[in-house]
Amino acid sequence: MLNGSxxxxxxxxxxxxxxxxxxxxxxxxxxxxxYLHQSCHKCIIHCDIKPGNILLDASFAPKVADFGLAAxxxxxxxxxxxxxxxxxxYLAPEWLSGVAITPKIDVYSFGMVLLEIISGSRNSSLxxxxxxxxxxxHNVEYFPVQAISKLHGGDVKSLVDPELHDDFNLEEAxxxxxxxxxxxxxxxxDRPTMGEVVRVLEGLQKIDMPPMxxxxxxxxxx
Numbered sequence: 001m002l003n004g005s006x007x008x009x010x011x012x013x014x015x016x017x018x019x020x021x022x023x024x025x026x027x028x029x030x031x032x033x034x035y036l037h038q039s040c041h042k043c044i045i046h047c048d049i050k051p052g053n054i055l056l057d058a059s060f061a062p063k064v065a066d067f068g069l070a071a072x073x074x075x076x077x078x079x080x081x082x083x084x085x086x087x088x089x090y091l092a093p094e095w096l097s098g099v100a101i102t103p104k105i106d107v108y109s110f111g112m113v114l115l116e117i118i119s120g121s122r123n124s125s126l127x128x129x130x131x132x133x134x135x136x137x138h139n140v141e142y143f144p145v146q147a148i149s150k151l152h153g154g155d156v157k158s159l160v161d162p163e164l165h166d167d168f169n170l171e172e173a174x175x176x177x178x179x180x181x182x183x184x185x186x187x188x189x190d191r192p193t194m195g196e197v198v199r200v201l202e203g204l205q206k207i208d209m210p211p212m213x214x215x216x217x218x219x220x221x222x
Contacts, residue, residue, distance in 0.1 A: 007051035111183025120161030
């Protein structure tokens, strides 16, 4: 993949000469990723969706990589039991409870990635740590809690990567932010399917204002 991984473009280091991704490219990457779960012969739950596992080809089309944690589920099964853990900052709450997982864990991670595409910065201060059965969300500063507050306050513009210098489509940014905040809802049943995400990002379906993230807000406060 000629353009490396998405994290190399979003989280640039000070001396990195990598060009800033413009808004149109970011939106197309988001739309390209939204087809997860929809176009496979079998339903694949990736379990570790994050910018480091998203590779970009010569035209910046995204490809999901590293299926080391993936669970392959047959068409007749909707849930799979597992004890593995993904990367800190992208984990759905149900990972920590030890219950059976569904494709909605990828939806949650996708929502977190969307917020990072919007902001150009990491949601979490933890970059490489992994949760275990006894770990928690402590010492993690969550951008998503700020994002949904700004969304409710009508100030999505302040969430967009300053490196874009206001050169972006505000309507699309609000749409992406709404989708992201719906994807990271505490309860998996409140999250959209990736099919619904596709229709919203393509402008074919409207989406309601997502409710506040009670669990994430409470964990952040503590």
